[in-house]
Amino acid sequence: MTTTDARPQTGETVDGLPRPTLATRLAAPAPGWTVEADAVVVGSGIAGLTAALELRTRVPRVLLVTKDRLASGSTVWAQGGIAAALDPSDSPSAHLVDTLVAGGGLCDPRAVEVLVTEGPARVRELVARGARFDRAPDGRISLTREGGHHADRIAHAGGDATGAEISRALVAQIEAVRGDPGIEVIEHALVLDVLTGPPGPDGRPGPACGVTIHVIGEGQRDGVGAALGKAVVLATGGIGQVYRSSTNPAQATGDGIAAALRAGAVLGDVEFVQFHPTVLWLGAGVKGQLTLVSEAVRGEGAYLLDTDGVRFMPDVHPMAELAPRDVVAHAIVRRMAATGSEHVWLDARHLGASFLRRRFPTIHERLAEHDIDLGKDLVPVAPAQHYHSGGVVADLVGRTSLTGLYAVGEVACTGVHGANRLASNSLLEGLVFAHRAARHISDEVARGALRHGEPSVRPGDEALVAAAARGRVQRIATDGPGVLRDGPGLRRATTALAAVPTDAHTRLDDGRLLAAPQLAEWETTNVHQVATVLTAAALAREESRGGHARSDFPEQVDEWRLRLTARLDEDARLTLHRTPID
Incomplete structure (x- = not known):
């Protein structure tokens, strides 16, 4: 993991605008109780559950904290599947090539190699843990194809309920050991801040030594407390609620990224946001979590038509509807503009109603709630925020730039996705790197390299953004660093975000x-901070690549084949750095 860069942007301004100064902690009451563990895992998606289960067998005590119930989070909503080279005719090297191509030249090849070579074994371990994948007539795991893949390597469960099945299996494993004194689960708990030790000689925050959490009226541990640990594992998922509409659940408010930034950790690739091409369009005023129509539907042969009935993707990319997601999403937005429409059509009618009901029962049911029959009707779709390819910069074992702090899953920037995530690589990344992080933490704890530390109050301001401002922030993010971006829009977004009051508590x-x-104010503060960093990075990157598309810089530029990293300097001002790809 490289954090030293060749061309830092550390002046007083970025593109003529003052660099934002961000708070280093949330405004919150002092912790009223304390709990200790060897490792504190935050999040209960595939990455968090895997990390907790692996750590339970390797260190004396694990604390698992989740914002809602154990069976919540983005993993549950994953429809398409999990990618791995499980078929004898496929190979990790072929999976690697597809991933690198989708990543637009910004993937870390070493991280991708780890993902594709260790992935098949991790998927088989999922099966051993009780995950029931769909099977072919010969008994082998049934595999299908999605955009960007040149082989059938997507394992799925329940047709289009893969995430729900994986979550069920892993939660069952946690529930089976709830009585074990070596593991404790705290549900309905929002992580506020990462606790850090005394600063070093350079003034930077010391090692991570725990988190502050707010338990939402559950049991005796209510209010704000401190969970102290030798290691903290962030597995908090994505940033969907930064935008006005997203496929992410309501809990996806960027909590982990914001907390890591406030603690002094380095973020990377923040500007690369994946907008899923085919999200059910229900009108311009619809907000919140939207219904995803999985890429697997196009993988089975569905077409995209504009509102004139013209199939347009074959003229855009050789893989047509199965081109990488950024290509499809941008093509849809441009087609919508050309036809003056707010959506395009997804046409699966030729695949047959009985096949579609059997293959996509969840999607079929959700569309039926809106009186749409996937086998008989054209489905109105448009891009919406779906996945964040960037996050807290983490190495091949999940370590961040802050000693003792690890990041796995969507909250992390491992270099696996680069500028654009290849379909169904997200569940695999959470699985592979959570396993690696758990092993590394246990080794470091065993040799005494990770120890309990004494939290220290970080210098800098505390912040609180009123919950009433969330809609305003989401509108700014949607209009600024949205699907298609440009300099004037990003500069307007920068100015508008700076005008949002961050001192609502005073x-x-x-x-x-x-x-x-x-709760609502803390979440909104996280949304605001993530939107601020995202906008700054999008403004700085003057090219189009993967999930970052600028109409004023429409071409991919070799000079920008690098990672933009972000961190707070000693004065809590946001700094951006151009970091070579390892």
């Missing part, structure tokens, strides 16, 4: 506080 309105520290 600002008076008619003699009353604008807002008090509580």
